[in-house]
Amino acid sequence: MESQELNNIASEGFGPVAAPYFNGSAWLKVLVKPDEQTTCFIGEVVFEPGARNHWHTHPSNQILIVIYGTGYYQEYGSPIREIKVGDVVNVMPGIKHWHGASPNGKFSHYAININTDKGLVDWLEPVTDEQYYSKS
Numbered sequence: 001m002e003s004q005e006l007n008n009i010a011s012e013g014f015g016p017v018a019a020p021y022f023n024g025s026a027w028l029k030v031l032v033k034p035d036e037q038t039t040c041f042i043g044e045v046v047f048e049p050g051a052r053n054h055w056h057t058h059p060s061n062q063i064l065i066v067i068y069g070t071g072y073y074q075e076y077g078s079p080i081r082e083i084k085v086g087d088v089v090n091v092m093p094g095i096k097h098w099h100g101a102s103p104n105g106k107f108s109h110y111a112i113n114i115n116t117d118k119g120l121v122d123w124l125e126p127v128t129d130e131q132y133y134s135k136s
Contacts, residue, residue: 014046017053021123023132024051024100034116041113041120047071049107052100052132055124057093060115064089064099069107072135073099074127080135083109098127102135 014027025048032042044067055076064073066087073089074080076096083089083099091097101107113120 014044017045021054021056022051022100023054023126024048026051026053026100031110034120039115039117041111041116043111044108045111046108047101047106049101049105050103050132052127053098054126055096055098057096057122057124058091058113058120059118059122060093060113062091063110063112063114064091065110065112067108067110069105070102071099071107071109072102072132073097074131080132082135096124100127100132103133 014029017026017028027046029044029046030041031044032038032040034041046068052072064083064087066083066085068085071083072080073083074097075091082102089099099109
């Protein structure tokens with residue numbers, strides 16, 4: 001991503017995603033924060049080429065809506081799926097999975113986590129390069 005694009009992201013309310021749970025560079029813009037009445041989190045995540053989050057699970061559904069580029073989504077024990085603009089992935093509670101950009105381009109999605117009173121995310125181990133590049 002070019003310097004100007006990074007400046008644009010920063011000015012639009014995006015912040016870097018916590019490095020311990022991601023390989024590569026990614027940014028998050030929180031759109032809806034859960035509170036006592038709204039048990040939902042909605043965020044927009046932008047991934048640099050090759051960036052991805054670690055394996056993780058959610059105590060309730062996570063819904064991903066692809067809004068830019070081509071990304072990867074994988075559930076543990078299944079092949080990597082390519083996901084593109086307009087695709088929606090409904091991740092069931094407790095399913096070990098990861099998602100991120102393809103190696104060749106930026107990728108962005110909305111992440112919607114429902115029933116956040118049950119918790120938000122349980123982070124697991126990193127996705128290895130061998131696992132990530134098994135799509136190629």
